[in-house]
Amino acid sequence: MAALAGPWASPGVSARTIKVSTWNLDWLTERAAGDPALPPGLHRRSAGGLRQLSAYAARLDADIVGFQEVDSPALAARLFPPGRYRIVMTGDHVVQRAGLAVATGLTVTRHPDLSELDVYPPDAPHQLRAGLDVTIDDGAASLRILVVHLKAGCRGAALTDRRPACRTLARQLTVLDDWIAQRQDEGVAFVVMGDFNRNLTPSDPFFRQLETDGPLTLTTAGRASPCWGGTYFIDHILLGNQARAWLRPGSLRVLTYDARDPAQAPDLSDHCPVSVGLEMP
Template sequence: MGNVLRQWACAGLVAVALAHPAAGRTIKVSTWNLDWLTARAAGDPTLPPDVHPRADADLRRLAVYAARLDADIVGFQEVDSPALAARLFPPGRYRIVMTADPVVQRTGLAVATSLTIERHPDLAALDVYPPTAPHPLRSGLDVTIGDGTANLRVLVVHLKAGCRDAAPSDRRAACLTLARQMAVLDDWVAQRQDEGVPFLVMGDFNRNLTPGDPFFHLLDQDGPLTLATAGRASPCWGGTYFIDHLLLGNQARGWLRPDSLRVLTYDEQDPARAPALSDHCPVSVRLEMP
């Protein structure tokens, strides 16, 4: 892994080769986990003891990176409210859509105002915990985005942590939970495959998905999927394997622009700065919508 990480661990926008050429209007789509972005005070019972709200200077710095990212669609995770999201993705440029979850770590979308949004019910079935569980899991945000000519069904997810590379047969609680969430996600993907609509699933999978991962095979059993991060390592904070992914299905696989995978890294090199920014970097691709 060391050689791979050294190959990609450089600052700024890092290009990664992809395939499937297409032609048409280009949109940039990105996924970004913003790492407990909340305005709740330290010590709030809904927060872990080591989580602290960002200072205004940190929010301004994140907004600079969001402007540098300059994506048309950003699927984000771990954001507490639309108001906080709007600090990074201003109303003049974006509209904010978020799940209705009663949790701090909500998923959402920032969508360019030039695009249309059709909201579908949240994929609440991803919360596979019983109603009595003290901390519910996160729903998926399900929308259709349009540019006036073509539509793209988009699902933003944030799956259970703790089973990053273990076999699906692992009996640890986190792996059992992730397996149940993957089954729910597989149902959603199968429905889109049956409908024949172009679709994108993106977010924090908390999993080193690869084309050989049994969890990935579960998802593409009803039709081929393109895993944009396949075969690559991320340069984020010095280098790691991807757990933030973008999966394309149906016609959207052919919309993927070659060589468009990017990771926007932070100018700060010290990992100790991660809590002020995020322990994840934005990951993006470009799509050519017909």
């Protein structure tokens, strides 16, 4: 796989090119240590860490950011300020909520959260994360967006693997496949992005199942991420219907952190922002 360059360098894009990004912010919460909703020993962000993340969000300078693992709209607004963005988040009652920061000037229409992604029973000790489902409109074209954060623990194993994480991910695949099939049938341009917790490739059975009702563009295909020294992608941006033709060639970028001071790492995130440019008509 070819590695990507780090920070985004925009080569003079047209006015209608929008930058779309996904970013897992790694347990971004201000809950007190010992809160039963948090894992033991979780590192809490310092004020300086939040300022660092805000500075990276400004450098990212994306028009649409699908984010994961954020506890509240108020915290999201610390990174994506109200003068520049509107914050939309899922309504589920988990700490690691999914959301979207949308540049002002773009119209946002909410759809019901894809709560079916929580395939656990109601009495389970923990619940899984819902997907955020919205339509974005710039006055000339619209784009349906689903932001997801899928079950961890089955990055490359077969979907028939009997481990609980793989069985759970396979059930989530069915839900996601149904959502994509509906968008394919409607003929609307759409994006599915977020933390898939899966090393998706064009030959991965998970991805091939998603393509059952029509082709998708896996924007990370054939590339390796430079995040924290290099890794395979688990954060992906998938494009369907007309959105596939909107992809700006060569626009896939990963915004990497300055890791010269290793002590900074816990205050940032274990994921880097991934972005592409879309040339909406």
